Amino acid sequence: MRVVSLMRLGDEETRLREQFPEVTFEFYKHPAELPKETQKEMDVLISYHSAVNAAFIEAAPNLKWIAWYATGVNSLPLDLLQKRGIKLTNGKGVHAQQLSEWLFAYILDDFKQLKAVYNEQKDRQFNGKRMSKTLDNATILFLGTGVIPQRAAQIAKVFGMRTIGLNTSGHSAPHFDETYRLADRQQWYQQADVVVNVLPETKETYHLLALDDFKAMDPETLFINIGRGTVVSTDVLVEALKEKIIRAAYLDVFEVEPLPADSPLYDLDNAYLTSHITGNGADNRVKATQIFKNNFAHFLNNKTLIENVVDLNKGY
């Protein structure tokens, strides 16, 4: 049994070897360092590197399982994995805390007008009359009701917000006051002060949000995207913001990444942009390795995986 990781895992490397002494573990700093012979023989792959494409999989005929350390699996050739019978797990849950913290950093930055406040500080102005909106009683609508939006909705509830979640079937989910079908989304937008996209990238979510979606929202809406940038085309997003169809947006993900320096998004005065960093966390690899260990113990015993298994048809 050969397990290959396309990144170094620090102290976790020793722990893996101790816990599974009969297994050969190899850790490479970069996919380019992986010997062709090893690629041919490896049984299990740990990675979230974009180098893992169809050609890479073709050159790994013995591969049985990819332990993907990110949550989004859209860069992988899912059809090929399915054809080859290669299992796939992801890092779902590992990033829920970080993404939720960033989400509330964005919302509070907006609601408390922090940028205007600190401009006053630069001007040495004391403006005791400033009044800011409260999260209390505001409504937040999530596109998606999975592990990440559930964690975020839990925090939203404690702040006193009303939580609406949209998913394929409209099924209920923890920490959501109401859930509806994603297909009916345009009839619920008006209720929301904040609309958050947390959907994965799939065939169904690619360019899901059209200009009509933004037109169906309240003009005061704050839109936040911490899911995948491809849920809306840059053109639509720029028009919605430039024409003030909605009030403002905080965006961490983009249709094309890295975001080109000449992107029209940079020219807007109501778009706040971060660099796909809301999932970054110092202990992400430790947490993802814990999921790997739980799965690997079962995999060695009976070839089954118990956590974070990706449905290759759905893509999440």
Next chain:
Amino acid sequence: MRVVSLMRLGDEETRLREQFPEVTFEFYKHPAELPKETQKEMDVLISYHSAVNAAFIEAAPNLKWIAWYATGVNSLPLDLLQKRGIKLTNGKGVHAQQLSEWLFAYILDDFKQLKAVYNEQKDRQFNGKRMSKTLDNATILFLGTGVIPQRAAQIAKVFGMRTIGLNTSGHSAPHFDETYRLADRQQWYQQADVVVNVLPETKETYHLLALDDFKAMDPETLFINIGRGTVVSTDVLVEALKEKIIRAAYLDVFEVEPLPADSPLYDLDNAYLTSHITGNGADNRVKATQIFKNNFAHFLNNKTLIENVVDLNKGY
């Protein structure tokens, strides 16, 4: 029975007159508009204006109750109220939500490095490697365990933080993992990533925090003051920040307010200043009037007050 308010209360004025038709209510936009004769005769005063000083009270010989719409009562002549037997209630609880939201706006602004992040946006830089601290497992220590810190600690717990509260006797309080005596504070500071002052201004809390307090903290500590500015002298605070005895501070209250434009606090690169605005809220007057109504119904019946009664000896 004459009730005088030194501010206009909007729709609440009609509601008060409807609920208590036998009572004379008078609403003035500013204390200067109050006729001397009315001041002499009024039984109850609604205000949180600094004009309500010893001379003002002396000129109101019939006054029996001040319904103070702010939480802090330090600007009032408490000794005189006690001597005259004038009851005092405050706005405790009205501001808990707003102050808690601001507290997490500050913490997330700091932990997520928002200022640095948006400087990158201005430079059209995409920096996908940025790593930020998480609130999860961080420790927050509150000076004070009253209504406001309890609400804030409730939110801290859902973010996954450990909560320590300090009060006079060390008694336990809701949403605090641990509580200790304020007098022993220097032995607990090292545990905290964030130290928050929410203490009222009293004889005991005036200049409570000395340079030794900041020296007892971890050098990475974030200090936040949303209580009263007089808990620490400006000189001590400037030294603690200038000499990097602690890492940074978010300050909404100051020893002298409004903060003078030549305050040395403006010259620091690790102090973020707001203008005593964390309690401002559009519905504060409605909430404070609800407390007034609850109390007033009892006051009319049997002269007792049931909510938010201030202990004139303690000053809160």
